[in-house]
Amino acid sequence: MTIKQDQYYIDQVLEGNTNAFTILVDQYKDLVFTLALRMLKNREEAEEVSQDTFIKVFKSLQKFKGDSKFSTWIYKVAYNTCLDRIKRNKRQQQVVAIDEYTEKYVKSIDNALNNMVEEERLLAIQDCINFLPNDDGFLLTLYYFEEQSLAEISNIVGISANHVKVKLYRSRQKLATILKERLEPEMIEYYEREKK
Structure with a gap:
């Protein structure tokens, strides 16, 4: 939906x-749900x-x-609502260690992923994003899958664009660790089959 179309329906409401x-709900419901699922890791x-x-969007539309x-405004409302839920539930986030070993294998993981069929690659990445801490999955989804700019993400999460850039870098490193752990056994199995 274009900005003009959004504004038309906002004015109508x-x-x-x-x-x-x-x-408006039909236009953005899937995206809001996906972002909430990335942060909360629980479908219900x-x-x-x-x-x-x-x-909240309806009540504060004016x-x-x-x-x-x-869309940026809705994402921000969704993000803050997720944060409120996380605080309320006092959940512990899974922590993924970043070390030299991880950084060394980021490139080899990228090469392995490039050998996969595009659809499998996308599914593998989305599956691994679910293992990231809430904020990391949320940021990667906004940036890579929803193609939000650093400025738009900055506006959504309330931090500077430079800080978003740093968090995205760290999130990618964590994702590389998870990809290596989950995909390496599949790669070994694949290469063993190819040798036979």
Whole structure:
């Protein structure tokens, strides 16, 4: 949906046509759910947070000034709603160590992934993103799958674009560790089959 189309439906809702909000929900519900699932790692909670996000968006729609894209504003509401849920649940995040070993194998993992069929590669990456801590998966999803700019992500999560860049770098390193752990056994098995 374009910025103009978003604004048209926002104006319709603000003028009292609450049915127009359904179109906005339909446009962004899958994305909000995906982002919530990446952060919360629980389908039911992601569904609840998605609903809460749209309730908050509806109630505060008049506060949207159009300084950013509507999608960026929704992502920010979703992100903050997820953070509230995480704080409420007091969950422990899984920590992935980054060491020299990880950095050394980032390139070999990239080479191995390039040999996979594109669809398998995408599924493998998305599967491994689920093992990342909440924020890391959220940032990688926004940047790589939703193609949000550093500035847009900065606006969503409330940190500087440079800090987003650093966090993305660290998230990629953590992802490389997970990819190595999960994909290396498959690669070894593949090469052993090829030798026979």
